[in-house]
Amino acid sequence: MSGVGELYQELILDHNRSPRNYRRMDDATGFAEGRNPLCGDQLTVWLKVDGDTVVDASFHGSGCAISKSSASLMTAAVKGRTRGEALRMFEQFQAVVTGTVPAAAARDDLGKLAVFSGISAFPVRVKCATLAWHALKAALGGPAQAVSTE
């Protein structure tokens, strides 16, 4: 399938249907809200950081299949990583979804997240894919933050 088939791959549809780590977290050490005011998407990312390690990550909110599945895959991917590793992963993810780095080059580091490489052909959806990541970055920075992709 061409066109939107590149966008809505099975892994993305699966994580949209049944998002992982889709829950609020009472004992979070940090959380942040991400908003896309133009489309109304809104999600909150919670983190539990022990020392320098992200031991738990979750999210909740409303958004399109891309922002929701991206948040789902992100929360799974950052668990067990250090702050530095999580932020580096965001940089690589951003490079892949904006098409500045080919997906193949980042596949080893990004794992399943490489499924979003098709987004680079849909520039208006890049902000959907990175919404949760911006919130993650803010949540790593302190207790309560709000970020906007616009």
Next chain:
Amino acid sequence: MTALSSPPAPAPPLDVARLREDFPILATTVRGKPLVYLDNAATTQKPQAVLDALVHHYAAQNANIHRGVHWLSELATAAYEGARARVASFLGGATPREVVFTRGATEAINLVAQSWGRTFLRPGDEVLVTGMEHHANIVPWQLLAEQTGIVLRAAPVTDEGELELEAFEALLTDRVKLVSVVHLSNAIGTINPVRRLADLAHARGIPLLIDAAQSVSHLPVDVTDLDCDFLAFSGHKVLGPTGIGVLWARESLLERMPPWQGGGDMIASVSFERSTWASHPQKFEAGTPHIAGAVGLAAALDYLDAVGRPAVAAYEHELLASAVDRVGSMTGVRLVGMARERASILSFEVAGVHPHDVGAVLDDEGIAIRAGHHCAQPIMARLGVPATARASFALYNTHEEVEALVRGIERVRRIFR
């Protein structure tokens, strides 16, 4: 599913295939598929007559207006003032002196808030709107509230998306100094009974502003029949250019309103001690206006009237009724906004699929719709939806395009099953 009310007065049928040829952009293909343009509530496409008028203006009569002593300036001034007269005749019993050109409906409402509102409203005075307003008829009053201490109130809307008339009346207290209502909701297509609201407001001595941005290309908009005091619309939603719009107001109001922007073209005399203003409407048009835009708007109104507004209304009603029937009966699809009186707009949800994803799949089929909150977040919140997918129809849309929309939504359902 709720059926639409009875159609408007019968009118001669439209030759839509013929009419589509007047709109060059409709021949566009999107990734190899014919463009199906169903985002008319955002902006309408332009007929060749409007494009020709813009080119002719710049090619044959471009000059600044109201100040040149030369021949070309006279031509341009005549074209611009001719456009003003054309808008006045389009609006029924209006006179050209009551027509102020603005950038659009948004600027027109801001003008009323900043000129009339700041001058005549006092702390505690209320501006009453409905729960289904576009942000353009909410935020200007909130800015005014911060500046003057007025209070913005919104009359509630039913689950079907209709104004609660009794509640509206109950809110019409002697604190209310202006009623400002949308004629046709851009988010859910509800037609508000604006004449009835005008009568209710006037019985209490309250003026009424109509936001006609959405209605002007679909419904009769005659300021005498509607008996409103202010009316705002945008050229680009009625087949005209972007960047031009209209504030119509009763002359008795415009006479008493101060300028809201200062500059050239709006003055009678200027010295460093004191300046005096031109009369209306020039008083409200500081700086060089969008002359070509006004000329293009006049051409758009000519085009629409030549096709025939009653015929357009009857055809669009039939098209929307068919879309309500076809899309509304699809499994997993829910229509949002079920007012008995509605026009042009089909807002819907596909179960389990975010409207942006609906929009992305439809776009892949060459179908342009809007997905989101439609700059009307309060009505979305009232109806309990974060966003909807919205197809909106214009005179050049066809029954085949309704079928393309149905097939597109079927594909959405297959991908996200």
